[in-house]
Amino acid sequence: MATGINRQEQLGEDALTAVLPHRDPYPLPEAACEPVLSYPGRLTTDEILQPLASGFATVSADGALTPSPIIPNSVVLTDNLFGLHQMIANGTKATLIYLDPPYNTGLDFQSRQLEHSYKDSQGVAAYVEYMRRRLVLMREVLADDGSIYVHIGHQMVSHLRVVMDEIFGAANFRNLISRRTCSSKNYTRNRYSNMNDYVLFYSKTANFKWNQPGEKPPEEWIAKEYNKIGPKGRYKLVPVHAPGTRNGATGGLWKGMMPPPGKHWQYLPSKLDEMDANGDIHWSKTGNPRRKVHLTDDKLVPYTDSWTNFRDAHHQSIEITGYPTEKNLHMMRMIVGASSDPGDLVLDPFCGSGTTLRAAEDQGRRWIGFDQSFAAIKATLKRLRHGSEKMGDYVDRGRTDDEDDPKVVDLFGAPDGKNKVETKPPSNRAAVNFTFAVDEELIDPFRNEISALAST
Ligand SMILES: C[S@@+](CC[C@H](N)C(=O)[O-])C[C@H]1O[C@@H](n2cnc3c(N)ncnc32)[C@H](O)[C@@H]1O
Incomplete structure (x- = not known):
C-alpha cells in the first residue's frame, strides 16, 4: 500500500479521482454554487422589484x-x-x-x-x-x-x-x-x-x-391494514414497546416481563394493565403482548406526492x-x-x-x-x-367518493333531453x-x- 490508499478504496466510486485527481483540466463549480437558467433579457432581482x-x-x-x-x-x-x-x-x-x-x-x-x-x-x-x-x-x-x-x-x-x-x-x-x-x-x-x-x-x-x-382510506387498504375484527370493530396489532432504554417504570417489569433488550414499554405499566383489562391487548400463543389499534370513523390516510x-x-x-x-x-x-x-x-x-x-x-x-x-x-x-353547474364533458359513473355525488347519467343529456337525471341542486350556489x-x-x-x- 505505497500510495496510502487501500485497494478496496481504489476500486470504489472515487477510484479515478483518487488515483488521477488532476486529469480533467476544467474544475467543477463549488458545492454551494446554485445553477440558474441563462438567456438574454434576464432582469436582476433588484430590477424586478423596482416599483411599477x-x-x-x-x-x-x-x-x-x-x-x-x-x-x-x-x-x-x-x-x-x-x-x-x-x-x-x-x-x-x-x-x-x-x-x-x-x-x-x-x-x-x-x-x-x-x-x-x-x-x-x-x-x-x-x-x-x-x-x-x-x-x-x-x-x-x-x-x-x-x-x-x-x-x-x-x-x-x-x-x-x-x-x-x-x-x-x-x-x-x-x-x-x-x-x-x-x-x-x-x-x-x-x-x-x-x-x-x-x-x-x-x-x-x-x-x-x-x-x-x-x-378516507379505500376499502382494500382498510382490509389489509386493519386486518382483524373483534367486538369493537376492525383493528391492527402494534408493538407495546419502542426503541431505546429507560431507567423509570417504562424500563422495568410489567406482568413479570422486562421490555425486549434495547427497548422500553410505550406506556406506564399501570396504563398497560388498564388497556389489558379493557381487552385492548392481544396475547400471542407464545405470550407476546401487542396493542390493538381500532379503526375509527375519522381515520385519514395522509396524502402522498401522487394525487390520483x-x-x-x-x-x-x-x-x-x-x-x-x-x-x-x-x-x-x-x-x-x-x-x-x-x-x-x-x-x-x-x-x-x-x-x-x-x-x-x-x-x-x-x-x-x-x-x-x-x-x-x-x-x-x-x-x-x-x-x-354540473356540465363536464362526460361523467365518471363509477365514482362515489364525490361529496356532491350528483349521479347524472349524461351531462347534457341527449339532444332531445333524454338521459339526463336531475338530482339534488349544486351545493356551491351561495352568493x-x-x-x-x-x-x-x-x-x-x-x-x-x-x-x-x-x-x-
Ligand atoms: C390555467 S388557467 C387557470 C385556471 C384556474 N386554475 C381555474 O381553476 O379556472 C391560467 C389563467 O391565467 C391567466 N393569465 C395568463 N397570464 C396572466 C397574467 N399575466 N396575469 C393574469 N392572468 C394571467 C389566463 O387568462 C388564464 O385564465
Missing part, C-alpha cells in the same frame, strides 16, 4: 368605478404583474399562493361557448422570464410562514423547478407532486400516454403552516364553470386546508374561473384573484354570484360577498366590456 406604477378601481353592480387599492376578497381584472406590485406597495401578505399559469402548451384555449379565453404559447426563454419576474414578486408577497404551489405541465416543470430553487431556495422545496389529470388516452402516438401534470410546492421558510391533509383523486373538473360529474382549464375544486379545498388557517389570505394570481377563490371562501379564508382574461373574470364572477376591481389602465379601452362584466 399601478392603480385600481372597484366596479359596482351598476358599472360605477371608484379608485381603490386592492383589498381582500377581490376579483381583479389585471395583468398580475401590476396586481402583485400593488400588493407589495400596500404591504399585503398572503399565507398561501396557488398558481396555475399557462403551461406553455402551444395551444389557444376557448371556453365551452367557443369564446377565446387565453393564448398559451411563448418561446421557452420568454416563458421562463415571464414566470420568473412574477415569482420574484410573489416571494415578496408571501408571508414568512406561507407556502406557494405552482401547478404546471410536463412542458415547463423542469425549467420552473430551477427557477423556484433560485427564488425560494432549494432548502424550501417541499414536494414535486404528480397529479393524475385524466384517464389514459392518446395510445396511438409514438410515446407513452400522458396522464399527469405537476405541482411544485415550496415554503418561504422552514416554519410554515401545515395542517396534515388526508383522505383530483382529476380535471371536465372529466367528472361535478359542478364546473366550463372554463377550459378549470381545476378540481376538491383539490383546491385540500390545498387551502393544508397550507392556511381560517382568516388567512389566499392569493391566486392566475385565477381563471376562480376555483381557488371559491375553495378559500368555503373555508373562511380571505382571498384575492387576478386574471387578465375577460372570459376568466366573467367565469369567476358568475361562479361567485350564481354558483356553477359570495366580494369586490370586483379593474386595473385603471383598462378602463378607457374596455369601458363597455367592464360594464357588461359588472352586471354578469
